[in-house]
Amino acid sequence: MSATRTPSYEVLVIGAGFGGLGTGTALRRAGIENFLIIDKWDRVGGTWNANTYPGVAVDVPSPIYNFSFQQRSHWSRFFAPGTEIQRYAEEVADRQGLRGKLRLGCGATEARFDEAADLWRVRTSDGAELSARFLVSAVGALEQPKPPAIPDIDTYSGTLMHTARWDHSRDYRGKRVAVIGTGATALQVIPKLAEQAAQLTVFQRTAIWVAPKPDFPLGAAGNRMLDFPPAQQAVRLIGNVAVNAFLGLGLALSDYPRLTSAVLGTGEAVLKAYLFTQIRDRTLRRALTPTYRLGCKRPSISNAYFRTYTRPHVDLITTPIERFTPGGIRTEDGEHREFDMVVTATGFQVMDKGATPPYPVYGCGGIELGEFWDTHKYQAYEGVSVPAFPNMFHIFGPYGYAPGSVIPLIEATAAHSARAIGEARRRGATRVQIRQEPHEEYFARMYARNRNTYLFKQGCADSRTYYINYQGDGPAFRATTQAGMYWSNRHFPLDHYRYTTSRTAVSELGGEAQPVGASRSPITHP
Template sequence: MNYTNGSPFSPTYEVAVIGAGLGGIGAGVALRKAGVENFVIIDKWSRVGGTWLANTYPGVAVDVPSPVYNFSFQQRSKWSRFFAPGEEIQRYAEEVVDKQGLRAKLRLGSGAAKGVFDEVNDLWRVTLEDGTVITARFVIGAVGGLEQPHNPEIAGIEDFRGKLMHSSRWDHEYDYRGKRVAVIGTGASALQLIPELAKDVAHLTVYQRRAIWIAPKPDFRMGPVLNSVLNFAPVQQTVRFVGNVGVNAGLGAGLAVSAYPRLTSVGLTVGETALKSYLFAQVRDPKLREKLTPDYRLGCKRPSVSNSYFRTFTQPHVDLITDGIQRFTPTGIITADGTSQDFDMVVLATGFKVMEKGYTPPYPIYGRGGVELGEFWDANRFQAYQGVSVPRFPNAFLIVGPYAYAPGSYIPLIESTSAHAARVISEAGKRGATCVEVRQEPHDRYFARMDKRAKKTHLFSQGCATSNTYYINYQGDGAAFRPSTQLEMYWENRHFPLDDYEFTAARTVRARGDENRVAAPVV
């Protein structure tokens, strides 16, 4: 956009994208498709990849099929495995950056530390971690939900003298072979990590708060023949479409049919019976099997897949502890029953801070009137129109906001919310608007619809109270997911009424009131 004749101060960039993971990359591609070229992609890491750059623990891999986990505009036809290792997904992110011409748009090595909306000039001032301040008309927050490690508050943890690390901050210089190792947590990261650690450590102790539902993992080497078949575009597109439908059905079916609780209950019972049968086939010891059986319903937490997790606990050098942890000692851990064990290394596989105060977003963002986004959500509950926009935060968009993610692969989510943001930004350019803000009424209508749906799902009605699921936040809301199909998510983010936003332009640069603003015309 070009503004002259006393128009608002022109920022350095039209758009600043915060985060260079797959979300930020997808946003960059969506902007280019919309004809927006003056943008920058900022990230604290020195390379792109986001979650797949940060998480490098042994065994890390994608938990949806590789042919599904790629962008529609750049489908990859060469995978080492059906469930690719994390480093391969990170390489794919690099490939997309290069092929889509985004390399010159990157500003890496210093992430965002603060964002402030300048109401006089209708732009955002983003302070980076190195103290640099950049200006942009619009910002797109593409910091993923699996970004801020959740370190448990356990007494004495700061006194532990051994090696302590979170699974998402793996120290590859530390040699754990032949050591006494403990893992705290049995979530999605832990079930990939634990079998790998068990191969090399002298003794492995796993502290479990709650068991996890696990299905067999149909993993195999892809090889040249399968990859060549996948390289045929019609096959590739069909596999991706069918795979996405299958993953969405497997992870989100209970949410999509939440208006039919009896149907949901029957489906969950069938699924639970199948998964318990799988556990029985893997573990014959009834006491161990009881420990590994979840006490909450399937779907309360994101289920996962593994062929080796259950069997790992049948090995003589692996222990599963279900007693609560009382405290750390300088040399180990004491459980509630008074048992003490010493360890050389303790791994915190305790997940991430999702929709928690002060961590979503992970840095302060000040909108209209100095309102800070995290504080606004804390006081008013997490909410965002289509998971993308929040009133009082003009010219700002989210890739993974509250009620954005319809469970399934994250890629359709990224493409949906990126398209939403790019459509609004493009429309602002057509209208000569300098300020765009979602209207309160459509925002509130969407929030009420999602909240009502969420409260009808099995998460709130069928035995999820004991699951400690991040799907339900500290406010008692299901803000981390969108209770819908991914098809609805896809459609509504591309076809929402543009009148749900207010487009305005400032007449002057100086202190403005309502008299200095005009509605931007439709052109």
């Protein structure tokens, strides 16, 4: 890589989804202007570019799926379709003055920390090298598709696609279609496919808890109400509390197992009652009833999912798949079914080796981040910083996310990153690095709290949840409330980080490379 010691940018942000846009806004609010946001997609939106399958929509209410600093008041529905969410991302880029900070169609392929110059060097998909004092990884968790591990899948001769790589040139009308998976994505795509497919077969490995979806057109009256700032803020606050409770209350109450069990038991009873109102066939209802506790997997909402299985041309198959064939799928009972198109709704690689982030990152001593996490478990202080990787911050890092809307997470970790970078600037430091002791204390505390949740005590491992990764740990979440996540990322002690200036680092950003001394020993800023 280039030997220059003067970085091209003060901050480089990888990812122009909501994480990158939130980070860019936090940097500007901290008075940091010399930054660049790159993304492999040709437009902003991240996850909402990857996921464009039929029926895609936000699964938290639209009025809360927006930033606190730019609340949108006009939505077509209470749960907006994906196209509107992507459009909102464009609005954020424009209103927050980020359009001139973007380089799209340019993804990262490798990042390497230059220890002598205290800067990051990043290779991109267009063959360029970018350098920056600080690096922020804002690649979303729902970005890398997870293909099913089914034998002979490469032999299938029909149309095969993952929901996160939907090919809109493929017509499924009047076709024999199979869907593998019954998670939150499948919940949205299955009813849509059923409307036009001649035959739809759904292969279910694990049932999902489903709640009714309080969706409705907002209309002129609803949007006028949201135009009134106090009403909009009240809806956003109440909505965030409700979503956090629905998705993460049981995890946050990990210190109170009896209360947790009572809350989950009540929720399960309510959702079973809802299933009964949708499906009267006892055998079908039993097949669609989860055998694990509510909350083991991310629950979802739908008004159409269950009723889709009552349609005569829709089949639910719970027999495990044995293998693919050139013409279709064979199950373990020996039955073979032929399909024109197979859709894999099998989720994403969340906290999987080589996928978080999806490019190699080399820190101090040449340590590669994925290898480090694979060997030492996934860990990051407040979900943001890792000791051997100075000047690097994560928006969706391990033990960062308190289940709920992802927007509060982004605002919290972006604020954390901007605060640490701002403090380094104030001290004139070229390197900011999380200290080992506070990092280990946070990791130990979050690891213990996560292990104390029902996920590890009530058979959730059998639910195949992405909350538990390939190592048998739960780094995809933190067992706290979102309020706790929000507060701690904004008020962490600044001395939890070490601020130093390398004697061989450049003396002034943007100037000529000027070593300030012959020694490479760092100057520590107390």
